[in-house]
Amino acid sequence: MTDLLYSEEEEALRSAVRDLLTDHCDAAGVIARTESDAPHDRALWKALADGMGLAGLLVPEAHGGHGATHREAAVVLEELGRAVAPVPYLTSAVVATEALLACEAGELLADLASGRRVGALAVALHLAPGAAHRTVRLEDGTLHGELTGIADAAVADVLLVPAEDGGLYAVEADAVTITPQVSLDLTRPLATVTLDGAAATRIGDAGPAVRRALRAGAGLLASEQFGLADWSLTETVRYLKERKQFNRPVGGFQALKHRLAQLWLEVVNLRAAARNAADALATGEDVDVAVAVAQAYAAPVAVHAAEEAVQLHGGIGMTWEHPAHLYLKRSKADSLAYGTAGAHREAVAELVGLQAP
Amino acid sequence: MFLTDVRIPDSRRLGEVGDGWRVAQTTLNNERVAIGGMRLPREGGMIGPAAATWRERPELRTHDLHQRLLKLWVEAEVARLTGERLRQQLVAGQPGPEGAGMKLAFARLNQEISGLEVELLGEEGLSYDDWTMRRPELVDFTGREAGYRYLRSKGNSIEGGTTEILLNIVAERVLGLPAEPRTDKDVAWKDLAR
Ligand SMILES: Cc1cc2nc3c(=O)[nH]c(=O)nc-3n(C[C@H](O)[C@H](O)[C@H](O)COP(=O)(O)OP(=O)(O)OC[C@H]3O[C@@H](n4cnc5c(N)ncnc54)[C@H](O)[C@@H]3O)c2cc1C
Numbered sequence: 001m002t003d004l005l006y007s008e009e010e011e012a013l014r015s016a017v018r019d020l021l022t023d024h025c026d027a028a029g030v031i032a033r034t035e036s037d038a039p040h041d042r043a044l045w046k047a048l049a050d051g052m053g054l055a056g057l058l059v060p061e062a063h064g065g066h067g068a069t070h071r072e073a074a075v076v077l078e079e080l081g082r083a084v085a086p087v088p089y090l091t092s093a094v095v096a097t098e099a100l101l102a103c104e105a106g107e108l109l110a111d112l113a114s115g116r117r118v119g120a121l122a123v124a125l126h127l128a129p130g131a132a133h134r135t136v137r138l139e140d141g142t143l144h145g146e147l148t149g150i151a152d153a154a155v156a157d158v159l160l161v162p163a164e165d166g167g168l169y170a171v172e173a174d175a176v177t178i179t180p181q182v183s184l185d186l187t188r189p190l191a192t193v194t195l196d197g198a199a200a201t202r203i204g205d206a207g208p209a210v211r212r213a214l215r216a217g218a219g220l221l222a223s224e225q226f227g228l229a230d231w232s233l234t235e236t237v238r239y240l241k242e243r244k245q246f247n248r249p250v251g252g253f254q255a256l257k258h259r260l261a262q263l264w265l266e267v268v269n270l271r272a273a274a275r276n277a278a279d280a281l282a283t284g285e286d287v288d289v290a291v292a293v294a295q296a297y298a299a300p301v302a303v304h305a306a307e308e309a310v311q312l313h314g315g316i317g318m319t320w321e322h323p324a325h326l327y328l329k330r331s332k333a334d335s336l337a338y339g340t341a342g343a344h345r346e347a348v349a350e351l352v353g354l355q356a357p
Numbered sequence: 358m359f360l361t362d363v364r365i366p367d368s369r370r371l372g373e374v375g376d377g378w379r380v381a382q383t384t385l386n387n388e389r390v391a392i393g394g395m396r397l398p399r400e401g402g403m404i405g406p407a408a409a410t411w412r413e414r415p416e417l418r419t420h421d422l423h424q425r426l427l428k429l430w431v432e433a434e435v436a437r438l439t440g441e442r443l444r445q446q447l448v449a450g451q452p453g454p455e456g457a458g459m460k461l462a463f464a465r466l467n468q469e470i471s472g473l474e475v476e477l478l479g480e481e482g483l484s485y486d487d488w489t490m491r492r493p494e495l496v497d498f499t500g501r502e503a504g505y506r507y508l509r510s511k512g513n514s515i516e517g518g519t520t521e522i523l524l525n526i527v528a529e530r531v532l533g534l535p536a537e538p539r540t541d542k543d544v545a546w547k548d549l550a551r
Contacts, residue, residue: 004442005449237532252535257528264527265458272438296431345427354411354426357418 002283002290003071004275010075017054017079020047025083027323033086034186034326040155045087048076049115055093056113058101058216064110070216074223074278081227084326086187088152092118094220099160099168099213103204108158108170120156121213122171122193124149128339128347129214129291135164135206136195143169143195151337153178153191161195162206169200185333187326215291218338219281222274222294225302228331229267232305232324236260236312243314256312263308266301273297289351295344299335306331386456388517396444397437403467403506404433406499407474422477429470436462454531461523464513471506478503 006014024044033039049055057073059065073094080089092112096119100109111117123133126149136145143163153159156178159171177194237260240251250256273294280290306328310317317324335341349356372380400408411418411426439462443455475482486502499506514520528534541549 001441002438003445004438005445005451237534241534248538249535252538254525254537257532257534258521258524260532260534261524261527264532265461268455268458269432269435269439269462272442273435275442276438293431293434296427297435345424345431348431349423349427352408352430354408354423354430355415355418356423357415357420 002276002279004272010072013072014075014079017076021079021083021085025085030084030086030326039086039186039189041086055115058097059109059113063106063113065113069282070220070278071282074220077220077223078227081224082231084187084330088118088155091120091152095213095217096121096160098216099209102209102212103168105203117157118155119158119160120150120153122147122150122159122161123210125151126336128343129211129218135162138163138165142197143200144197145195147193149190150193151188151190153193154180154189159193162210166206167202168204168206168209170203171198171200175199185329187330214338216281218295219277219291221334221338222277222298225298225334226270226274228327229270229302229305232309232327233263233267236309239313263305270298270301292344292347295339296341296348299341302331303335402433403470404430407470410477417477417479425473433466436466457527461520464520467510467513471503471510474503475507
């Protein structure tokens with residue numbers, strides 16, 4: 001049976017990541033960064049990837065990684081979600097890494113595992129595993145075309161680009177033009193990648209690699225969404241115990257107590273669904289259903305939690321200075337990332353034989 | 358229930374004197390965990406018969422029902438996983454507060470799933486299997502038809518503590534929010550508004 005708990009080692013990993021984020025990723029800093037030209041926190045990424053070795057969790061030791069599993073990566077993502085940390089962990093250490101694992105691209109894997117280089121899969125962020133994605137033209141061994149909606153491309157050193165011949169190509173970032181898009185979620189910004197005769201190395205077949213990468217991305221995104229939702233709930237409960245109106249703590253009004261209790265129930269459910277997806281990815285059993293169920297459930301919960309955080313903070317929750325908007329934007333963007341809840345419900349229908357009319 | 362001149366020996370006392378409310382709470386809480394925390398295989402609860410009807414009766418399918426069925430199927434599967442996680446915590450000796458929530462989820466899902474099933478059945482949903490009054494049997498959630506399940510599951514959010522009271526309990530005991538304002542403390546029961 002699936003192990004839905006956290007091991008002692010996983011809890012130790014969580015504390016280490018949380019300590020780092022407490023010291024180096026406060027909300028004011030994240031907000032300030034979103035107002036600059038460099039929304040990503042490269043110093044934090046270096047500390048996580050280089051310092052703690054977390055970029056290599058999914059990579060076997062033979063390729064310079066840690067040979068850990070999706071369970072540990074999920075714990076890291078829970079904490080990164082809780083802090084809406086602007087680092088390319090999900091996109092590089094999970095999604096791009098999974099594509100490279102599928103292609104057995106040893107050298108690049110070692111680069112990404114060390115965290116010294118960042119990779120990005122050049123597939124639009126909103127696409128679900130198995131959805132059709134755009135490709136670029138291959139002419140005389142170079143790539144031509146434009147790909148939009150590529151998350152974290154702005155900090156990528158290498159892009160993994162699907163071409164029309166069905167191949168997945170590794171392209172150095174300095175061989176292409178990367179134009180930031182104005183994104184809903186400034187903590188995981190999108191960019192347009194323009195290839196105009198970019199030199200490229202074929203590393204494998206795009207079909208299975210992209211599918212595997214997006215499936216892992218979707219499954220582990222649920223852990224990030226759990227982290228976001230857990231922050232929203234915890235912070236809102238804390239605030240409502242302190243905030244007083246009508247000579248009472250606002251959190252004592254039953255209308256709000258019931259809403260928060262309902263939200264707690266959703267968050268508790270989300271943790272079980274996210275743990276189940278991470279464990280399934282780690283063991284390889286029942287992966288498709290576990291991932292689709294987790295994504296069908298996670299997105300509405302994370303969005304609901306962030307929306308409640310904004311509403312129940314009242315006016316202060318609408319301000320730029322209060323971090324609630326970071327969680328709202330990330331969770332709303334996450335509700336599209338790697339497929340909407342609706343797309344994953346349709347996947348469930350196929351997988352468990354509940355066919356559409 | 359009326360108790361008149363009933364003498365109960367001290368050997369039948371549960372817990373310490375003055376600790377009766379905690380004992381009663383423990384029992385009630387165990388009842389809730391028992392109601393909501395049965396170990397089930399996938400599709401083991403009320404979603405099972407609804408999914409079976411969907412698979413066996415393609416002529417009943419509509420797009421609206423499909424969307425709603427899928428949403429409930431996912432929620433039922435997630436509630437099952439939460440129950441499983443709760444059991445794993447108990448086995449590992451780390452009981453969590455999730456038990457209080459299981460019954461809430463169970464009640465709502467049973468009601469929504471059985472309500473959907475009645476609609477799915479179309480013309481048949483307007484029939485009822487049997488109105489013969491009997492002495493209370495064992496509760497049989499899946500042995501009878503959808504109409505029975507729909508009506509019986511209405512009790513799920515009342516029996517064993519109403520959903521409203523359970524939400525208060527979660528808000529206060531789990532989230533630590535302030536208790537409801539009360540005017541009944543330190544007032545003898547005979548003097549309470551009734
Ligand atoms: C099918 C079924 C089986 C049952 N089996 C048993 C059994 O085996 N043993 C047993 O002892 N009892 C049993 N009961 C009784 C059940 O426990 C009570 O009906 C239940 O606890 C609610 O109490 P009440 O009926 O007095 O409702 P009331 O307390 O009068 O509540 C009326 C309404 O007000 C709401 N309400 C009450 N107080 C608050 C508050 N503070 N804040 C917000 N809302 C509030 C309630 O949620 C409810 O909606 C059963 C009930 C049903 C329906």
